[in-house]
Amino acid sequence: xxxxxxxxxxxxxxxxxxxxxxxxxxxxxxxxxxxxxxxxxxxxxxxxxxxxxxxxxxxxxxxxxxxxxxxxxxxxxxxxxxxxxxxxxxxxxxxxxxxxxxxxxxxxxxxxxxxxxxxxxxxxxxxxxxxxxxxxxxxxxxxxxxx
Numbered sequence: 001x002x003x004x005x006x007x008x009x010x011x012x013x014x015x016x017x018x019x020x021x022x023x024x025x026x027x028x029x030x031x032x033x034x035x036x037x038x039x040x041x042x043x044x045x046x047x048x049x050x051x052x053x054x055x056x057x058x059x060x061x062x063x064x065x066x067x068x069x070x071x072x073x074x075x076x077x078x079x080x081x082x083x084x085x086x087x088x089x090x091x092x093x094x095x096x097x098x099x100x101x102x103x104x105x106x107x108x109x110x111x112x113x114x115x116x117x118x119x120x121x122x123x124x125x126x127x128x129x130x131x132x133x134x135x136x137x138x139x140x141x142x143x144x145x146x147x
Contacts, residue, residue, distance in 0.1 A: 113137035
């Protein structure tokens with residue numbers, strides 16, 4: 001989901017990005033977008049932004065780190081994905097999930113738990129993956145529920 005155009009003042013981070021990412025194969029739907037930065041804006045945590053660079057203007061995605069927000073989320077990587085990223089232990093990995101807001105209101109904000117973005121915290125190598133234990137999770141998990 002493309003969020004805002006590059007020149008949107010709403011997405012002007014005041015400092016350097018928190019994390020620079022290198023996607024060897026882009027992300028799903030955007031294979032030519034291979035460089036990105038994760039940053040946050042004041043007052044928006046736990047939400048963060050991924051600015052993804054490619055042949056056209058950068059695109060923005062809303063991300064969360066699921067720890068503490070999605071109970072019992074424990075993604076398992078396929079060996080090929082872990083190897084490609086140079087991840088040997090869970091401590092080497094950062095996990096980000098893409099957030100989608102379909103319509104304003106409770107229950108319309110979802111998070112993709114099946115296809116997280118996994119990052120090697122030491123190198124910045126990143127890949128959007130389908131997790132090995134994907135049958136346990138939903139690609140449209142409600143992030144905010146009514147009640």
